[in-house]
Amino acid sequence: MFKKFVPKDDVSGKSKVKSSVQRGIRAKILEQYPALNPYIEELIPKKDPLVLVKCHDRLNVVMVNDQLLFFNHHDGPYYPTLQLLHKYPDIMPKVQVDRGAIKFVLSGANIMCPGLTSKGARLDTDLPVDTPVAVLAEGKEHALALGELKMSTSDIKSINKGVGVELVHFINDGLWHAKIEA
Amino acid sequence: MSDSEQHADDAQPVWPPTRVLPDILYCGVCTLPIEYCEFAGTVSKCQKWLRNKDQALFAKTWPDIDLSQKLEETTIDEGMTKEQKKAEAKAAQEAKKKANQRVVIKRIERSKRKCVIEVSGLELFGVDLKKAAKLFATKFATGASVTKNPQGTDDIVVQGDVQDDIYDLVVETWEQVPEEQIELTEGKKK
Ligand SMILES: [Zn+2]
Numbered sequence: 001m002f003k004k005f006v007p008k009d010d011v012s013g014k015s016k017v018k019s020s021v022q023r024g025i026r027a028k029i030l031e032q033y034p035a036l037n038p039y040i041e042e043l044i045p046k047k048d049p050l051v052l053v054k055c056h057d058r059l060n061v062v063m064v065n066d067q068l069l070f071f072n073h074h075d076g077p078y079y080p081t082l083q084l085l086h087k088y089p090d091i092m093p094k095v096q097v098d099r100g101a102i103k104f105v106l107s108g109a110n111i112m113c114p115g116l117t118s119k120g121a122r123l124d125t126d127l128p129v130d131t132p133v134a135v136l137a138e139g140k141e142h143a144l145a146l147g148e149l150k151m152s153t154s155d156i157k158s159i160n161k162g163v164g165v166e167l168v169h170f171i172n173d174g175l176w177h178a179k180i181e182a
Numbered sequence: 183m184s185d186s187e188q189h190a191d192d193a194q195p196v197w198p199p200t201r202v203l204p205d206i207l208y209c210g211v212c213t214l215p216i217e218y219c220e221f222a223g224t225v226s227k228c229q230k231w232l233r234n235k236d237q238a239l240f241a242k243t244w245p246d247i248d249l250s251q252k253l254e255e256t257t258i259d260e261g262m263t264k265e266q267k268k269a270e271a272k273a274a275q276e277a278k279k280k281a282n283q284r285v286v287i288k289r290i291e292r293s294k295r296k297c298v299i300e301v302s303g304l305e306l307f308g309v310d311l312k313k314a315a316k317l318f319a320t321k322f323a324t325g326a327s328v329t330k331n332p333q334g335t336d337d338i339v340v341q342g343d344v345q346d347d348i349y350d351l352v353v354e355t356w357e358q359v360p361e362e363q364i365e366l367t368e369g370k371k372k
Contacts, residue, residue, distance in 0.1 A: 008308070035200040086215065090200035103265075106221055142206065142215040171214050172222075 001059070001073065001167075003108035005174025013054045014063075014180070022050040025062060029070055029078050032132075035091040043069060043084075053180055061180070068178060071169075077132050079146050082171055085134055086142050095153070095165060096122035096136040097144070105135065105145050106172055111165040113156045123153045135165060145170035207239065216243055223269035225262055283307070285352060285359055289345045290369040299345050300369070301338040302331065304352070307359045311336050318344075321351060 053061040062070040101115035120138035135145040147165035212222035219228035285303040319326040
């Protein structure tokens with residue numbers, strides 16, 4: 001989604017949202033990431049303006065105090081930016097790719113099932129299709145990417161063919177490097 | 183792993199816990215967490231940066247590189263895999279390609295006293311051509327338009343004998359366009 005993201009070309013508008021909208025966004029984020037409850041006032045202080053950065057193809061990025069925190073696409077689930085996820089690494093379910101898959105992910109490719117089932121990969125939790133997941137990598141501490149499950153984890157294991165995780169955001173993509181001025 | 187915090191207060195509503203890692207070190211060269219520098223395509227620069235920044239972390243991140251050796255690129259080269267070298271060569275090639283990109287400002291005589299200036303290559307430096315054309319038109323109070331050339335890329339054509347003025351304006355407006363990469367040429371009428 002952000003492989004070729006360039007704020008200069010892809011951002012269509014920015015707006016401070018009304019406080020009622022801000023409360024709604026906060027609530028939705030907490031519903032999805034309850035582990036952030038103790039930290040939400042730090043991340044999205046009630047008194048600070050929340051800026052919604054609107055991008056092409058109905059992509060919205062939540063920005064507070066010049067920090068890009070979350071985004072969603074077509075009003076779908078919110079995803080944290082990877083910088084935020086690195087700071088709060090356990091807020092969402094994880095899958096792990098093997099070392100061999102890292103360079104493909106870094107070039108923006110979707111993750112094929114074998115990269116999730118081989119030795120070195122991990123699928124510890126049973127998760128349904130469409131779940132937003134953090135993508136960890138063999139031998140690395142910090143998340144490499146974020147994605148959405150295209151099959152349930154049990155299907156990934158049993159079918160073991162095709163795309164298992166659609167790549168949404170990865171370190172070194174356009175969003176990772178994006179600096180957007182309020 | 184740095185300070186991690188567990189939230190399991192029993193009096194409070196129980197949220198699922200998460201660690202909090204406030205001080206992740208991102209590479210000053212490639213911007214990735216330093217454990218991913220090996221994939222960045224700028225490995226020797228990343229290594230140099232980390233070595234200057236934090237010797238202990240450097241030793242942990244690159245256990246195969248001997249710290250007693252002098253900080254020289256040749257030393258570091260040996261710690262690189264074939265793939266890392268390849269990625270680095272690719273990055274170097276891209277840098278070279280970038281250095282070879284040119285903005286060409288060409289003066290074309292249309293008749294005895296009329297001429298136009300054709301500006302090509304600005305898009306290589308991330309310049310929005312439509313906005314640039316508009317800028318030229320307002321600055322020089324003349325007509326400027328974006329047109330497709332036979333190569334299939336876009337040029338800006340500005341009416342009037344303003345080649346030098348365009349040169350100055352380009353240098354002044356777009357810092358990312360180095361002066362040595364701007365070429366002034368003359369062309370025949372079309
Ligand atoms: Zn690096």
